Amino acid sequence: MGRIEHLHPAIEISGLTRYFGKVHAVDGIDLTIEKGGVYGILGPNGAGKTTLIRMLATLLHPSSGTARVLGHDIVSEAKAIRKLVSLTGQFASVDEDLTGLENLILLGRLFGYSFSQAKSRARELLDGFGLMDAAKRQVKTYSGGMRRRLDIAASLVVRPELIFLDEPTTGLDPRSRNQVWDIVRELVADGTTVLLTTQYLDEADQLARRIAVIDHGKVIAKGTPTELKHSVGTRVLRVHLRDEKQKAGAKDVISLIVNSEISDDTDPFQISLQVESTMQASHIISALSNAGLDVAGFSLGQPSLDEVFLALTGEPAGKEKDS
Amino acid sequence: MSRDIQTKTATKSPGEAKNSSIQSILSAGTRPKEANAFSASVTFGWRALLKIKHVPEQLFDVTAFPIMFTLLFTYLLGGAIAGSTGEYLQYLLPGILAQTVVMITVYTGVAVNNDIRKGVFDRFRSLPIWQPSVLVGALLGDAARYTLASSIVITLGMILGFRPEGGIPGVIMAVLLLLVFSFSLSWIWTAIGFIARSQESLFFLSFVILFPLTFASNIFVDPQTMPGWLEAFVEVNPVTFLVKAMRGLMHGAPEVEGIGVTLAISAGLVAVFGPLTMYLFRSKK
Ligand SMILES: Nc1ncnc2c1ncn2[C@@H]1O[C@H](COP(=O)(O)OP(=O)(O)OP(=O)(O)O)[C@@H](O)[C@H]1O
Ligand SMILES: [Mg+2]
Numbered sequence: 001m002g003r004i005e006h007l008h009p010a011i012e013i014s015g016l017t018r019y020f021g022k023v024h025a026v027d028g029i030d031l032t033i034e035k036g037g038v039y040g041i042l043g044p045n046g047a048g049k050t051t052l053i054r055m056l057a058t059l060l061h062p063s064s065g066t067a068r069v070l071g072h073d074i075v076s077e078a079k080a081i082r083k084l085v086s087l088t089g090q091f092a093s094v095d096e097d098l099t100g101l102e103n104l105i106l107l108g109r110l111f112g113y114s115f116s117q118a119k120s121r122a123r124e125l126l127d128g129f130g131l132m133d134a135a136k137r138q139v140k141t142y143s144g145g146m147r148r149r150l151d152i153a154a155s156l157v158v159r160p161e162l163i164f165l166d167e168p169t170t171g172l173d174p175r176s177r178n179q180v181w182d183i184v185r186e187l188v189a190d191g192t193t194v195l196l197t198t199q200y201l202d203e204a205d206q207l208a209r210r211i212a213v214i215d216h217g218k219v220i221a222k223g224t225p226t227e228l229k230h231s232v233g234t235r236v237l238r239v240h241l242r243d244e245k246q247k248a249g250a251k252d253v254i255s256l257i258v259n260s261e262i263s264d265d266t267d268p269f270q271i272s273l274q275v276e277s278t279m280q281a282s283h284i285i286s287a288l289s290n291a292g293l294d295v296a297g298f299s300l301g302q303p304s305l306d307e308v309f310l311a312l313t314g315e316p317a318g319k320e321k322d323s
Numbered sequence: 324m325s326r327d328i329q330t331k332t333a334t335k336s337p338g339e340a341k342n343s344s345i346q347s348i349l350s351a352g353t354r355p356k357e358a359n360a361f362s363a364s365v366t367f368g369w370r371a372l373l374k375i376k377h378v379p380e381q382l383f384d385v386t387a388f389p390i391m392f393t394l395l396f397t398y399l400l401g402g403a404i405a406g407s408t409g410e411y412l413q414y415l416l417p418g419i420l421a422q423t424v425v426m427i428t429v430y431t432g433v434a435v436n437n438d439i440r441k442g443v444f445d446r447f448r449s450l451p452i453w454q455p456s457v458l459v460g461a462l463l464g465d466a467a468r469y470t471l472a473s474s475i476v477i478t479l480g481m482i483l484g485f486r487p488e489g490g491i492p493g494v495i496m497a498v499l500l501l502l503v504f505s506f507s508l509s510w511i512w513t514a515i516g517f518i519a520r521s522q523e524s525l526f527f528l529s530f531v532i533l534f535p536l537t538f539a540s541n542i543f544v545d546p547q548t549m550p551g552w553l554e555a556f557v558e559v560n561p562v563t564f565l566v567k568a569m570r571g572l573m574h575g576a577p578e579v580e581g582i583g584v585t586l587a588i589s590a591g592l593v594a595v596f597g598p599l600t601m602y603l604f605r606s607k608k
Contacts, residue, residue, distance in 0.1 A: 057449050082451040083357070093442035095370065097377050102370075109366040110452050112355035128348040138377055154446065158354040186345040 008071040010035045010162055010193045011056060015065035017217075018051050025051040027217030028065070033195065033210075037188055040208030040225075041197040048217040049197040050090050053164050056195070057087040070161060086155035090166040090197075092147050093154070096140040100131050100150050103139060107157045125153040129183070145176025152183055163187065165196045169203060181206060205229070213312060221312050236301045237275045237284065242294040244268040253291045257284055269296070360453035367460020371434070372467060381430065385468055389423040389476040396543065397483060404544055409484050416480040417497060417569040418542030421562060423476055424469045424505045425537055429529035431465050432512025436519055455601060462509055469505050473498045489575035497572040500585060504565050507589035510596035517603040536562050561588045 011033040018026040026048045033039045043049050054060040056069055058078035066073065072080040087093070094103045101122050108118025126135045129149045134142060139150065148168060155163055165184070169177040184207055187194055198204055204211045205225040212222040221228060229235070241250060250271055251262055258280065262273045275281045281300050288295050358366065375382060396415055401408030435458070438444040447457050477485070477494060487494050512529070519525045539553065540562040546554045557563055561584075568581030 054445070057445075059445055059448055079451055082449055083354075085449070087446065087449045089442040089445045091442035093446035095374075095443050096441065097374050098370070099377075102373055106366060106370055107446075107450075109369075110358050110363055110447075110450055112357045112362075117355075124348055128345050156349060159349050183345060187349070190346045190349045192349070 008068070009033060010039075011067065011069050011195065013056075013065070013067040016052070016055065016067050017063045017065050018048075018055060018060065019063045024217050026055070026062075029214070029217070029219055031212055031219060031222070033193075035193050036191065037209035038184060038194040038196055038207045040204035040211040041195065041214060042199070042201060042204045042211050043197070043214040044199060047214045049214065050166055051217075052214070053087070053089075053166050053195070053197060057085060057164050058082060059087075084160065085162045085164065086160035087164045088151050088155045088166065088168060090170070092139075092151055094139050094147070094151055097138060099136050099138055100126060100142070101135040103150065103154060104157060107154055111158050121157060125156065129153045130179075143176075145172050145179065148172060148176065148180060149183070152180070156187075160192060162193045162195065165194060167197050167199065170199065177203075201225075201228075235275055235278075235281075236272055237281045238270060238272040238299045238301065239285070239288065239295060240297040241269050241271070242296040246293050247271065249291070250288055250293050253287055253293065254284055257287055275300070357451050360456055363452045363456035364459040364463060367457055368463035368467075369460075371461055371464020374434075374464070375468065382468070382471070384430075385423075385427055385472040386475055388426065389419065389472060390479055392423065393419050393476060393479055393483070400543065412480065412483055412485050413574070414570070415543065416476070416485045417573050418540070418566045420473060420476045420480075420498075421501055421504075421566050421569055422537040422542055423472050424501055425508065425562065425565075426529075426533055427468065427472060428465070428505050428508045429512050429525065429533065430468070431461060431509040432514075432516030432519070432525050432529075433522055434461055435513050435516035436522060436525055439517065454604065458513055458600065458604065461513070462506060465509060466502055466506060469502055470498070473501065487573040487575075489573050493572045493575055496577075497569040500568055500572065500582065501565065504561075504585055504589050507592040507596075510593055510600055514596050514600040514603060517600065536560060541566050561585070564588070 009032050011031070013029050013031040013033075016026055016029045017024065029052065041049050041052065051060065055062050055074060056067060058069075058074055058081050061075060066075075068074070069081045070084050072084075074081060094100075095106070098106070101119075104122035104125055105115070105118045108121045109115065111118075113121060123132070123135070126132045129152070131146060131150060131153070134146060139147060142150065152165070152168065168184070169180050172180065181203075184194055184196065194207075196204075196207060208225060210222065210224055211228055212219050213228070214220065239250065241247060247268065254262060254271070254273065258273065258275065260274045262271055275284065278300065281298075285295060285298055393416070396419065397408050397412050401411035401415075405411035405414060438447075438457075444457070448454065477498075489496075512525070515525060515528060519528070539557055540560050541557060542562070546557040546563070549557060564581045564584040566581075567578050568585050571578030571581060
């Protein structure tokens with residue numbers, strides 16, 4: 001923490017709340033986010049991710065509590081924050097009637113570039129984000145992935161110190177999602193701090209250095225992705241047998257190694273169970289083949305958000321509480 | 324401080340060349356001094372014009388409506404009301420012009436409402452610019468539409484035989500007065516645009532407000548021919564004052580009372596709905 005720019009954290013949130021009538025969208029969040037890297041906010045639909053981000057981006061006043069972004073108060077020093085951060089909202093925050101080029105020129109002009117500077121900056125961005133071919137097309141003709149890339153490009157017209165990305169990959173196909181991930185990694189490599197919200201543990205795991213899990217407007221867990229997965233304890237091993245008659249035998253072999261519950265898959269060829277480590281998984285696979293059982297294939301998956309939530313809260317993600 | 328992006332990119336040290344394209348883009352994004360209130364507003368005005376270019380359908384109301392109305396009323400009612408269509412046109416045209424432009428002020432609210440429902444408003448609001456410039460720019464763009472609509476109506480009128488005695492200066496003054504009034508009226512729609520749940524409810528409201536305002540006025544017939552209760556309403560209708568003033572200006576007999584009242588009403592509208600709109604703008608979600 002010796003470097004000067006590390007004197008204050010990127011974001012300091014204390015006791016932050018936001019109520020919409022009876023809905024406690026954000027319900028008392030305390031969080032400190034250091035500069036550099038990606039910080040992931042993980043939570044199901046309605047957890048309060050967007051509300052939190054909108055408050056931090058100075059678009060929404062808190063009901064109570066305070067937050068400082070890059071050392072500035074989100075209520076009294078909103079303008080200072082707007083000069084330092086960019087927001088890519090959950091829903092395309094570009095003008096769909098205009099072309100990609102026009103959108104970026106518009107923003108360039110608003111940031112104070114002359115028209116020709118704004119135009120060359122727009123071209124640079126379109127080029128870097130692989131959108132040059134679509135530069136002169138209306139954004140409403142763009143695919144979801146293109147729109148997202150343009151949206152992120154629009155946040156980089158001038159270089160922000162901190163960028164908020166609200167569910168940047170929701171609804172994208174795997175290829176587009178990878179493109180967005182690459183962009184995020186490059187942003188980070190360049191020294192930008194990224195606050196990213198997501199519904200996928202997998203995504204947080206891929207990108208984030210630290211994660212906070214929120215639900216019903218509260219932080220229910222935080223730590224590194226590894227810590228979080230450890231707190232869930234396990235990963236899911238799925239074993240696919242070539243012969244369904246061997247299923248019972250396989251279960252017997254496995255139950256000698258682990259005592260976790262073996263779930264009865266609807267697929268008669270498949271067994272799935274929770275394992276504690278990769279080691280244990282490979283142990284199970286070799287024990288199965290040693291016992292002469294025919295393993296057609298297996299996979300070791302990340303716990304899903306649902307499984308994380310089940311482990312953390314004892315109830316499925318986003319379940320309404322009766323209170 | 325160099326603000327020239329191209330120079331900045333060109334003078335990059337060779338060590339940076341290994342950076343991927345996105346990183347070099349980032350490092351080129353030096354922040355200039357942000358746009359002032361005026362240039363931000365003009366930039367948003369430019370956006371409104373671009374929208375007209377890309378969605379020319381929105382001009383349909385601006386063009387078809389006035390053409391239809393002018394033709395319909397001149398030939399349908401002209402003979403009955405004024406004895407001849409030519410004579411009636413001299414009376415009707417300033418009013419039709421006012422009606423046309425007053426009717427399309429609702430589109431300001433529609434545009435604001437659209438922006439809010441999409442995410443683009445959030446982005447504008449997260450920029451370090453003078454916040455009201457979004458609205459001022461939209462209103463500037465509207466001024467362009469109002470001017471276009473006015474030109475269409477006047478040109479058509481001239482073709483049909485409209486001969487303003489006030490000449491070109493009179494016509495220009497009348498149009499300017501109309502622009503001032505419409506610009507002020509637009510603030511009502513921006514305010515409603517923030518609250519309205521949908522475009523449909525906006526259009527419904529505009530129907531409820533603008534129809535009585537434009538039809539129960541002196542646009543089509545002299546209020547003295549109306550029953551007393553209606554005449555009483557028409558005499559205090561802001562549109563009546565506007566149309567009186569425009570007729571006066573166009574026909575070379577400026578009507579001080581009409582002009583004065585129109586300007587006062589305009590100032591009043593801005594004084595009330597300007598701050599209200601800004602309040603709604605700031606408190607929006
Ligand atoms: N403007 C608003 N008025 C009323 N309720 C709201 C408003 N904005 C959000 N909420 C409520 O606050 C809660 C949190 O919403 P929020 O959009 O922050 O969740 P989220 O985590 O972003 O969800 P998602 O993954 O669906 O985007 C929800 O119950 C939502 O209905
Ligand atoms: Mg959200």
